[in-house]
Amino acid sequence: MIELGMPVECRPFVQSAGRGPAATSFDPFALSFAAARMAMIITDPRQPDNPIVFANDAFSRLTGYARAEVVGRNCRFLQGRGTDPQAVDHLRERFRAGEGAEVEILNYRKDGTPFWNSLVISPVRSDAGDLLYYFASQHDVSDKKAAEVALTNVNHDLEEQIAHRTRDLRLALDQKTALLHEVDHRVKNTLQVIASLVHLKARRTDDERSRRVLLNLADQVNALSTAHRLLYAPEDVSRFDLAAFLEELMGDLVAPLPSGRIAVDLQAEPLAVSAAKAAPLALLIHEVVSNALAHAYPDDRRGRLLVRAEKLDGNLRIVIEDDGVGYSPSPAQAGFGRTLIDLLVRQVKGRIEWRRAEPGTRVTLTMPLDAEEALF
Amino acid sequence: MSSTAPLRILIVEDEILIGLELESLLQDLGHEVVGVAATSADAISLSEAQHPDLAFVDIHLADGPTGVDVARRLADIGVTVLFMTANAKRIPDDCAGAQGVIAKPYTERGVRQALAFVTRQDVAPADGTGMTFVPFAKRAGEVDSHA
Numbered sequence: 080m081i082e083l084g085m086p087v088e089c090r091p092f093v094q095s096a097g098r099g100p101a102a103t104s105f106d107p108f109a110l111s112f113a114a115a116r117m118a119m120i121i122t123d124p125r126q127p128d129n130p131i132v133f134a135n136d137a138f139s140r141l142t143g144y145a146r147a148e149v150v151g152r153n154c155r156f157l158q159g160r161g162t163d164p165q166a167v168d169h170l171r172e173r174f175r176a177g178e179g180a181e182v183e184i185l186n187y188r189k190d191g192t193p194f195w196n197s198l199v200i201s202p203v204r205s206d207a208g209d210l211l212y213y214f215a216s217q218h219d220v221s222d223k224k225a226a227e228v229a230l231t232n233v234n235h236d237l238e239e240q241i242a243h244r245t246r247d248l249r250l251a252l253d254q255k256t257a258l259l260h261e262v263d264h265r266v267k268n269t270l271q272v273i274a275s276l277v278h279l280k281a282r283r284t285d286d287e288r289s290r291r292v293l294l295n296l297a298d299q300v301n302a303l304s305t306a307h308r309l310l311y312a313p314e315d316v317s318r319f320d321l322a323a324f325l326e327e328l329m330g331d332l333v334a335p336l337p338s339g340r341i342a343v344d345l346q347a348e349p350l351a352v353s354a355a356k357a358a359p360l361a362l363l364i365h366e367v368v369s370n371a372l373a374h375a376y377p378d379d380r381r382g383r384l385l386v387r388a389e390k391l392d393g394n395l396r397i398v399i400e401d402d403g404v405g406y407s408p409s410p411a412q413a414g415f416g417r418t419l420i421d422l423l424v425r426q427v428k429g430r431i432e433w434r435r436a437e438p439g440t441r442v443t444l445t446m447p448l449d450a451e452e453a454l455f
Numbered sequence: 456m457s458s459t460a461p462l463r464i465l466i467v468e469d470e471i472l473i474g475l476e477l478e479s480l481l482q483d484l485g486h487e488v489v490g491v492a493a494t495s496a497d498a499i500s501l502s503e504a505q506h507p508d509l510a511f512v513d514i515h516l517a518d519g520p521t522g523v524d525v526a527r528r529l530a531d532i533g534v535t536v537l538f539m540t541a542n543a544k545r546i547p548d549d550c551a552g553a554q555g556v557i558a559k560p561y562t563e564r565g566v567r568q569a570l571a572f573v574t575r576q577d578v579a580p581a582d583g584t585g586m587t588f589v590p591f592a593k594r595a596g597e598v599d600s601h602a
Contacts, residue, residue, distance in 0.1 A: 260542060264515075267541035268470065271560040275476035282479055304560035334564040 118142070118217040120154070121203075124210055128153045129174065132212070141217055143189035154215070157196070159187035170200075177202055177210050183220060195224040263310070270304045295369075302328060302365035306357040319357040321388055321395075322347035325364065329386060332368055340381050341372065347388040350395065353449060356427055363423040367399050367442050370420075375403025375439060382439075394445050401439040462574070465507040466491045467498040467525055468539070469517040477511065480566060495521035502529050509573060512553070514540045526551040537569050555590035 112119060118138040122129050130151050139145055142157065149156075158167060166184045173180040179201040186196040197220040203212040274297055281293035305327045310319050329343045352360065368386070376382050385400040424431045429446030464486050468474040474491040481488050489505040492498035494517045502510065510529050514522035523545070526536045530552025538546055541559040554573055557565050568588040 264542045267559050271541070272470055272472050274560060275470075275472045278476045279472065279479065301560070301562050305562070308558055308560065331562050331564050334562075334567070 120149070120215050120217075122154065122213045122215065124174070124177075124213060129213070138217065141188075141194075141219060142186070148189075157186040159185070159191075159193065161185045161193055162187075170198075173200070174213070179213075183224070186217075193221075194219050195221045263307075267304070267307055270300060270307060274300045274304060298332075298369065299362060299365060301331060302361045303358055305331065306361035310354055310357055317354050318351040319354050321350040321352045321360070324357075324361065325386060325388060328361070328364060329368070329384075332365070332372060333384075336372070337379075340379065341376065342383045344383055344385045345387075347386070348390060350388060350390065352395070359423045359426045363420060363427070363444065364397065364399075366420050366423070367444070370406075371399060371401040371403070371440065371442075374406035375401040377404060380404070390448065391445075393448055395448050397444045398441060399444075400436055400441040402436075403439050405435055405438060405440055462486045462508045462570070463489050463505070465489050465498070465501055465505065465510040465529075465534070467493075467510055467512040467516065467522065469493040469513065469515065473513075477566070480563060484567070484570065486570075493517045495525045498525045499528050502532060502534055506532075507534055509535045509537065511537050511539050511557070514538060514542070514545045520545060523547060523551045526553045535573050537573065550591045553591060555588060557588050561588075 112133075113135050115135060116137055118141040119135050120131050120138055121133040123132045126132075130153055131149050132151075134144075134146050134149050136146075138149075142149075155167075162185050166182050169182060170180055170184075179199070181197075181199050183195055183197050185193055187193050197218040198215060199218075200213055200215045202210055203214050205211055277293055277297040277300060281290050281297060284290045284293060306319065306324055309324050309327070325345055325347050329345055333341050333343055368384070371384060380403060382402050384402075385398070387396075387398040387400075389396055420431065424444065424446075427446045429444055432443045432445075434441045434443070464481055466474050466477055466481075466488060468477065468491060471491075471493070474493070478488045478491060489507045490497075490501045492501050496518070498510070498512070498516070501507075510526075512522045512526050512529070514520055516522055516525070522538065522540070526538065529536050536551075536553040538553050538556040539559055539561065540546070540556060546553070546556060555569060557569050565588045572588065572590050
């Protein structure tokens with residue numbers, strides 16, 4: 080008989096592996112098994128509680144148990160306090176089904192020290208398919224597990240740091256938004272005080288010309304106020320809605336006129352204009368429209384005022400067309416209103432064209448849009 | 456805009472020039488201004504003494520952002536309240552008993568619209584976007600859009 084120090088229970092396996100009478104002096108399979116550096120055991124599911132029937136030296140080195148201590152016992156003595164019950168259940172189920180398994184499970188050596196065991200179990204069947212043994216290999220993967228745990232901890236720390244920084248950023252953004260609203264609030268309030276001041280002055284001025292000048296100034300402040308009211312919409316503080324502005328402004332300008340005298344036909348594409356252009360554009364449109372209202376319809380004439388705003392070849396084009404008597408756009412007669420218009424046109428880098436429109440006057444303001452504005 | 460029976464109006468506003476001008480404007484429109492209050496205490500005592508029909512209430516007053524509390528108290532004693540503010544975000548979701556908000560800086564037209572609305576001469580503006588006056592009946596996002 081071969082001298083492998085094998086318990087008697089193992090012989091059927093050796094004979095089976097040797098397959099015949101050739102395995103007389105030694106069995107290469109059994110020798111390899113016994114000498115392998117990989118910890119390996121064989122269990123016998125045909126005996127009660129599936130006991131170990133063979134364990135190699137590597138198994139003893141890994142677990143600290145001598146062969147004699149483990150043969151005849153079920154493997155569960157390797158389990159301990161930290162062993163995951165789910166992994167144990169999984170193994171039990173696989174055994175019950177007569178199938179192999181691959182798990183990483185926390186086991187304990189004889190001296191009580193834990194190690195992560197990468198356990199691979201394969202059923203060994205006879206030619207007829209009957210389950211004879213389980214063959215199981217064990218491999219200490221504690222280092223790999225420790226690295227995994229460290230990585231998980233690092234990830235967790237990183238996630239916490241990110242969450243922390245996101246919180247800080249959100250707080251900073253909230254503070255910035257609150258500050259913006261506060262500044263916006265103050266600007267609006269100041270504009271309101273200025274408008275009130277000018278109105279109060281106008282009310283207390285006896286001289287009709289002075290009063291008209293003051294009321295015109297109040298209207299200009301109102302035009303700026305209207306632009307400001309539409310700035311700082313919560314969605315985008317860098318842009319201002321030109322169509323909404325035109326609607327408001329036209330409403331304000333015709334409100335003092337007897338109802339229905341001037342019909343406003345507003346045709347404005349939805350246009351988001353850079354907030355920086357809000358003030359000059361508001362004043363500019365105010366001047367042109369109030370010019371038309373002041374001069375095109377003398378003697379309480381009725382009429383229709385067309386205001387069209389559209390995007391055209393990367394430009395913003397605003398057409399203001401009245402059907403009145405046709406007032407002279409000649410610069411010789413121009414007062415400060417025309418000077419103001421020319422200055423503002425220069426500020427927005429645009430050009431303005433006054434033309435007799437039969438009837439009335441058509442004013443066309445063309446100004447370039449920046450790349451972002453052109454998108455809208 | 457046809458005139459209605461004159462309203463007795465209280466102005467609650469801590470900017471004295473704004474209060475004075477609004478008083479003049481309301482008088483021009485044919486209404487009676489029973490007082491201009493700059494603090495919440497003045498607003499409440501004036502209301503209890505004068506029983507105005509309507510109050511224009513700024514949210515920020517001389518004693519802090521107390522306009523919302525003033526609005527609640529005034530609404531409780533039967534005064535119709537309109538807010539005036541440059542920051543409609545400060546108005547609570549339940550509108551604190553107020554009927555609408557006039558966005559500052561307001562124009563004469565905004566004030567006229569508000570008066571027409573509270574006297575039921577006028578239906579609410581069709582679209583709250585960009586309006587100087589927004590009644591609270593349609594307050595669902597629109598007010599915030601120009602806070």
